[in-house]
Amino acid sequence: MEHGARQRFASLPPFIVMGVSGTGKTTVGQLLAAELGIEFLDGDDLHSAANKAKMASGTPLDDDDRWPWLRAVALHLGSDSPPVIACSALKRAYRDYLRARVPQAFFIHLTGAKEKIVEHLAFRSHEFMSPTLVDSQLSTLEPLDPDEAHLIAPIDVPPDEVCRTILAKLAESLPEATATTDADPEAAATTDATDSDRSPTHRPHADH
Numbered sequence: 001m002e003h004g005a006r007q008r009f010a011s012l013p014p015f016i017v018m019g020v021s022g023t024g025k026t027t028v029g030q031l032l033a034a035e036l037g038i039e040f041l042d043g044d045d046l047h048s049a050a051n052k053a054k055m056a057s058g059t060p061l062d063d064d065d066r067w068p069w070l071r072a073v074a075l076h077l078g079s080d081s082p083p084v085i086a087c088s089a090l091k092r093a094y095r096d097y098l099r100a101r102v103p104q105a106f107f108i109h110l111t112g113a114k115e116k117i118v119e120h121l122a123f124r125s126h127e128f129m130s131p132t133l134v135d136s137q138l139s140t141l142e143p144l145d146p147d148e149a150h151l152i153a154p155i156d157v158p159p160d161e162v163c164r165t166i167l168a169k170l171a172e173s174l175p176e177a178t179a180t181t182d183a184d185p186e187a188a189a190t191t192d193a194t195d196s197d198r199s200p201t202h203r204p205h206a207d208h
């Protein structure tokens with residue numbers, strides 16, 4: 001894995017790694033955050049005890065269960081120094097809700113065949129998520145529309161390769177950091193980005 005990826009970008013939008021349960025949001029999100037030198041937050045940790053108990057019993061969440069959770073996700077996403085957040089964000093309405101609060105939100109959708117996802121879940125033990133919810137997750141999923149700032153990363157390769165794909169696609173859509181020279185202090189300020197530079201002023205292109 002390439003290191004120091006953060007230096008390639010002039011600024012970063014708030015990232016949501018999305019997809020159905022078992023696609024690798026936590027695994028890949030952690031790798032991506034490490035590469036970018038920013039924090040990672042698992043949306044799982046923002047669910048209420050009632051939501052966790054519901055999923056553990058094998059019952060899918062409904063919209064009423066998810067709105068308070070999405071509110072918590074939005075609060076973190078909109079912070080001055082947003083982490084990479086893993087959040088299923090299955091429906092367009094949920095993503096609209098997040099974007100209404102954090103307009104620069106950029107979605108990274110991990111996608112793969114159901115067989116692959118089931119295979120992942122067969123080897124995972126989880127605090128509360130029942131593997132039987134895959135069908136409900138897949139039927140709830142509304143794929144990203146072209147007008148949503150996003151990229152798509154297939155999960156048919158190991159996690160570090162998924163992360164590499166994401167970084168390569170980001171390099172196509174985010175502004176690159178400019179090279180620094182002693183004679184160009186402004187460029188130096190851009191390249192030597194601090195956390196406060198992470199509040200984006202651009203809207204990255206959508207991927208297809």
Ligand SMILES: Nc1ncnc2c1ncn2[C@@H]1O[C@H](COP(=O)(O)OP(=O)(O)O)[C@@H](O)[C@H]1O
Binds near residue numbers: 026086
């Ligand atoms: N690309 C991948 N290839 C193989 N195994 C993976 C991949 N991504 C994740 N996994 C494994 O699949 C399981 C589910 O991943 P996880 O990150 O918990 O998914 P999610 O957070 O989307 O539910 C974990 O055991 C993880 O190690």
Ligand SMILES: O=C(O)[C@H](O)[C@@H](O)[C@H](O)[C@H](O)COP(=O)(O)O
Binds near residue numbers: 060090137
């Ligand atoms: O909206 C939902 O139904 C849940 O948020 C769900 O999509 C999410 O996947 C769980 O939090 C389980 O966590 P994992 O995705 O990590 O399995």
